[in-house]
Amino acid sequence: MQQITESRMDSRALLAAGxxxxxxASAFVAIRVAGQHYSPGALALGRLLAGVLTxxxxxxxRGEGLPGRKAWPGIAVSGVLWFGVYMVALNWGEQLVDAGTAAMVxxxxxxLIALLAGWVLKEGFPRRLLAGMGxxxxxxxxxGISLSAGGASSVLGVVLCLVAAASWAVxxxxxxxxLRHASALQVTTFGCAVGALACLPFAGQLVTEAAAAPLSATLNLVFLGVFxxxxxxxxxxxxxxxTTAGNMGATTYAVPALVVLMSWALLGEVPGWLTFVGGALCLAGVAISSRRRPVT
Structure with missing residues (x-):
């Protein structure tokens, strides 16, 4: 009976990850559209406010109250980094590079998650990890080189996407x-609220830009917050x-491919061949790093 329960939970986790x-993947496309009328900080704050409300x-x-006290340090740090720094950096980066490139970087x-786990969790630094990082x-x-023809701003876009990746990893x-001390809904809700508080300095920009933005851009902002x-x-x-953080990280390998398809279908954007090669190397390195020897 225990084995059946665990299998069922794995299936649910896989569906949730999907x-x-x-x-x-759809967020990269929506950010690209909304970002034409909203600045990075305003877009992040508007998205987070829609998310917090939902x-x-x-x-x-559901009648869920406040998270347990031991959950708050993780909620606070992840809220600032993931819901705050990550979203602003990604929004800014996507104004400088296309959606597919941003997703690949x-x-x-x-x-980075594997690297930090080796340091913080004392898992070590196996050769496979170092090779994959390289x-x-x-x-x-x-x-970055493939986009350098577009000027320094394109290279800055790649750097900003790397900042977003680092914030996500931490x-x-x-x-x-x-998540050991609070439900997924509690961790997400209050993490989103922390991120919104961190982005409050952009409130003035949000009000000004929302008044001038077309309805389509604002609807994309709301979509980003709700979904x-x-x-x-x-x-x-x-x-x-x-499941493990490593397993969850592996599920995101599909995001760049989905973004390229979505951005091609909806935005007419496809990265150049050199950009695609670089992105493929990014994913190949991640795949090399995440491979584990079977436990015997």
């Missing part, structure tokens, strides 16, 4: 322990609580 991957209603309906994150960062450099490391934030971050936390 929902997350699809919605996060999550708050769900939290009240962001996927250096799982390598491949991934070589890919990031190639992406956030995952502290979010995982928090890729409120829903996808909750399904991510749900799955993360039931």
């Amino acid at each position: 929902v997350t991957v699809v919605l996060w 999550l708050g209603v769900i939290l009240l309906v 962001i996927n250096v994150g799982p390598v 491949v991934s960062f070589a890919g990031a450099v190639i992406v 956030a995952i490391l502290v979010q995982k322990p928090a 890729p934030t409120a829903l996808a971050f909750t399904t991510w936390a749900y799955a993360l609580a039931r």
